[in-house]
Amino acid sequence: MKKSDERLKSRNIKPTAMRELVLKILGEQDVAISLPELEQKFEKAERTTLYRTLKTFEENKLIHSIDDGTGSVKYALCNETCQCHPKDLHVHFLCSKCKQTYCLNDIPVPSVNLPTHFTLENINMVVKGICSNCHK
Amino acid sequence: MKKSDERLKSRNIKPTAMRELVLKILGEQDVAISLPELEQKFEKAERTTLYRTLKTFEENKLIHSIDDGTGSVKYALCNETCQCHPKDLHVHFLCSKCKQTYCLNDIPVPSVNLPTHFTLENINMVVKGICSNCHK
DNA sequence: AAGTTCATGCAACTGAGTTGCAAAGTTATT
DNA sequence: AATAACTTTGCAACTCAGTTGCATGAACTT
Ligand SMILES: [Mn+2]
Ligand SMILES: [Mn+2]
Ligand SMILES: [Zn+2]
Ligand SMILES: [Zn+2]
Numbered sequence: 001m002k003k004s005d006e007r008l009k010s011r012n013i014k015p016t017a018m019r020e021l022v023l024k025i026l027g028e029q030d031v032a033i034s035l036p037e038l039e040q041k042f043e044k045a046e047r048t049t050l051y052r053t054l055k056t057f058e059e060n061k062l063i064h065s066i067d068d069g070t071g072s073v074k075y076a077l078c079n080e081t082c083q084c085h086p087k088d089l090h091v092h093f094l095c096s097k098c099k100q101t102y103c104l105n106d107i108p109v110p111s112v113n114l115p116t117h118f119t120l121e122n123i124n125m126v127v128k129g130i131c132s133n134c135h136k
Numbered sequence: 137m138k139k140s141d142e143r144l145k146s147r148n149i150k151p152t153a154m155r156e157l158v159l160k161i162l163g164e165q166d167v168a169i170s171l172p173e174l175e176q177k178f179e180k181a182e183r184t185t186l187y188r189t190l191k192t193f194e195e196n197k198l199i200h201s202i203d204d205g206t207g208s209v210k211y212a213l214c215n216e217t218c219q220c221h222p223k224d225l226h227v228h229f230l231c232s233k234c235k236q237t238y239c240l241n242d243i244p245v246p247s248v249n250l251p252t253h254f255t256l257e258n259i260n261m262v263v264k265g266i267c268s269n270c271h272k
Numbered sequence: 273a274a275g276t277t278c279a280t281g282c283a284a285c286t287g288a289g290t291t292g293c294a295a296a297g298t299t300a301t302t
Numbered sequence: 303a304a305t306a307a308c309t310t311t312g313c314a315a316c317t318c319a320g321t322t323g324c325a326t327g328a329a330c331t332t
Contacts, residue, residue, distance in 0.1 A: 016279065016328095036319070049280055051320070067205040069260060071289080072319060091248055096257060110246035112227055112261075117268030121232060124205060125248075125261045132253030150298090152310070172288070185311055187289070207320085208288060276331070286321075291314105298309070 007080075011060040022053045023062070023077075032066050032074035032092070032101040066101055068094040068126050074101045086111075089123055095131035102131065143216075147196040158189045159198070168202050168210035168228070168237040202237055204230040204262050210237045222247075225259055231267035238267065 004023050005015040013019060025041055026033070035054060039045040054075055057063040061084050066074045082088045091107040094100075109123045140159050141151040149155060161177055162169070171190060175181040190211055193199040197220050202210045218224045227243040230236075245259045 014278080014329095018280075034319085046281055047319095048282080048321085052279080067203055069203040069209075073205075093250070093254060104251065107248060107250075110248065112243060112246065112263060114229070114243075114263065114265070115240065115268065117271045118229060118263075118265060119271070120263055120265045122264040123261070124264070125259065127248060127250065127254075127256055128258040128260070129250070129254060129256045132251065135253045135255070150309080152297095154311075170288090182312055183288095184290085184313075188310085274332090276329100278327105278329080280325105280327075282323105282325085284322085284324105286319105288317105288319090290317075292316100294311105294313090296309105296311070299307085301306075302304085 008062070010080075011057075011062045013056060013060050013062065018049060019053055019056075022050065022057070026057075026063060026075070026077050029076070032068075032076035032103060034072035034074050036072055038075075066092045066103075066126065067124055068092060068101045069128075070094065070099065070101075076103050079105070084122075086120060086123060089125075092124075092126045093131065094126055094128045095134055096128055097130055097134040100131060100133075101126075144198070146216075147193075147198045149192060149196050149198065154185060155189055155192075158186065158193070162193075162199060162211070162213050165212070168204075168212035168239060170208035170210050172208055174211075202228045202239075202262065203260055204228060204237045205264075206230065206235065206237075212239050215241070220258075222256060222259060225261075228260075228262045229267065230262055230264045231270055232264055233266055233270040236267060236269075237262075 004020050008015040008019060008023065022038070025038065035051055038050055039047055054063065058065055058075070061078055061082060063075045064078050064084055066076065068074055078084065089109040091104045091109055093102040093104055109125045114120060140156050144151040144155060144159065161174065171187055174186055175183055190199065194201055197214055197218060199211045200214050200220055202212065204210055214220065225245040227240045227245055229238040229240055245261045250256060
């Protein structure tokens with residue numbers, strides 16, 4: 001059995017041709033990508049199918065989404081053990097020059113003390129600035 | 137001269153009737169509001185004018201925007217001394233029950249150590265959970 | 273084989289945000 | 303006060319990401 005199939009099955013996602021292909025593409029990226037960007041990686045793409053594929057992946061925590069404020073939500077693979085709990089989260093970085101969105105997997109989201117009677121479910125932390133590539 | 141006029145002028149914004157009205161409405165909110173929500177606060181609203189008013193306000197740092205991932209950007213008044221620098225920033229909170237977005241003005245955005253050659257311009261930190269109101 | 277379930281493809285739609293342009297209003301100049 | 307220059311507002315049209323309904327097709331179950 002394919003490695004990608006196992007990865008899908010480990011998240012309870014039925015491996016179809018489409019899903020394997022999307023997983024492969026996501027694995028090739030070193031930055032997070034949006035649905036429109038994913039669409040462009042296909043000759044003849046079916047927006048809806050890709051949309052639903054991403055949704056299935058996200059619901060099953062194979063990928064996570066990042067709202068970086070650019071108007072299109074970005075997606076990136078979770079690591080194999082990720083459960084998308086607050087303790088699993090990392091910081092994201094949007095370069096204001098090249099517009100790429102990076103997963104800073106080594107930088108955990110700092111904990112915050114909320115006011116009384118506010119409870120935490122999730123955190124989206126996006127740092128904006130200039131990436132190392134654009135500084136060269 | 138009106139207090140609102142002074143507030144506008146202190147940010148180099150010409151005080152017009154529309155702008156005073158929008159500023160007044162923003163001052164009355166205890167949560168951040170979106171353009172569509174602002175629109176609904178008027179009988180007969182001109183979306184474009186409100187849009188441009190918010191843009192002008194934001195460019196001149198009278199208000200700041202929050203992308204809370206709900207699909208519509210929220211806006212809230214800056215405090216009088218705010219320059220929207222990273223050190224001026226505070227955490228925002230989106231309640232997943234009532235969908236309100238709060239400015240947690242007392243909770244500064246924690247500093248993060250970025251990888252080498254990444255420079256910081258801005259941070260958007262949105263905590264999602266249940267607000268105190270929804271816990272009652 | 274027939275039935276059931278799930279995935280895909282297509283079309284149509286929603287809703288936030290944005291732009292161009294003309295009309296109205298404001299401010300400066302003569 | 304009249305004119306010119308500039309700014310704000312109103313309207314219409316548009317873009318684009320995301321989403322839904324429904325029909326078709328594939329895979330799996332009995
Ligand atoms: Mn990430
Ligand atoms: Mn705020
Ligand atoms: Zn960059
Ligand atoms: Zn709430």
